[in-house]
Amino acid sequence: MILRTSGPSPFGRKVKIVAKMLGIYDQLTVEMADTSNPEDTLRSQNPLGKIPILILDDGRKIFDSRVICEYLDAQVDGTSLHPTESNARWEALTLQSLGDGIIDASILQVYETRLRPEDKRHEDWLSYQSDKVKRSLDHLSKNAPSLEGDLTIGHVAIACALGYLDLRFDGKWREIYPGLVTWLDAFRARVPAFDATKFEG
Structure with a gap:
């Protein structure tokens, strides 16, 4: 493949x-x-x-x-990152949507600042996207998904969202959300693939 x-x-x-x-x-x-x-x-x-x-x-x-x-x-038999039990499945998929949404809003901010000349940037649009990220991080700081038990696609999506904020926004979220820093450190320790896929550039 x-x-x-x-x-x-x-x-x-x-x-x-x-x-x-x-x-x-x-x-x-x-x-x-x-x-x-x-x-x-x-x-x-x-x-x-x-x-x-x-x-x-x-x-x-x-x-x-x-x-x-x-x-x-x-394609793989055994443990799945996409639970089949109803409540667990919807929880995992909703968490994935939250992580993906953080990434989407972050990417739109990157595009706005990279692709538009400074005098043509839409500050209200940037604020609209950054507010999405802030609200999501506020929510996660109070409702961080448990890392006990099986991990799901939702955990992976949230970790990737935080990783992208490190990459493109200098990790500024870390000063505001120390609990999420602790959560990501615990995820990294449990999932070596997170560090193994980090972009260096």
């Missing part, structure tokens, strides 16, 4: 962590993609032009990260 992503992509990182946790990372060939390059085959592989994409051996393409992670999970 070919995983098309980029080094700093938090959604690509989520897929890599899941593959490592499931013990099938060695079945993936990681291939870099450039979302900004119209000549990259990415846009023919995913009409949305987004990463990550998983290209199966038979040529089928699967996207986005949520679908890829569930697909990989379905």
Whole structure:
């Protein structure tokens, strides 16, 4: 299988962590993609032009990260990161949505500051996105998901969101949410794949 992503992509990182946790990372060939390059085959592989994409051996393409992670999970017998019991499943998927939402709002802020000239930046839009992140971190600081028992895709998504805030926002969240720092440290200790997939650049 070919995983098309980029080094700093938090959604690509989520897929890599899941593959490592499931013990099938060695079945993936990681291939870099450039979302900004119209000549990259990415846009023919995913009409949305987004990463990550998983290209199966038979040529089928699967996207986005949520679908890829569930697909990989379905290839492995035994412990699943996607619970099947109703309450646990909805809790895990909702937590994943929260983590993915933090990433989405953060990426939009990065795009706004990187791609627009300073005099054309929309401060209200930036505030709107940053408020989403703040509210989510406020919520998580009071409702951090337990790391006792089985881990789920929700735990992975939250960890990747915090990792992305470290990468693109200089880890400023750490001073405000020490409890989440402790939570992420505990996750890192339990899931070596988190550090193994950290982007250095």
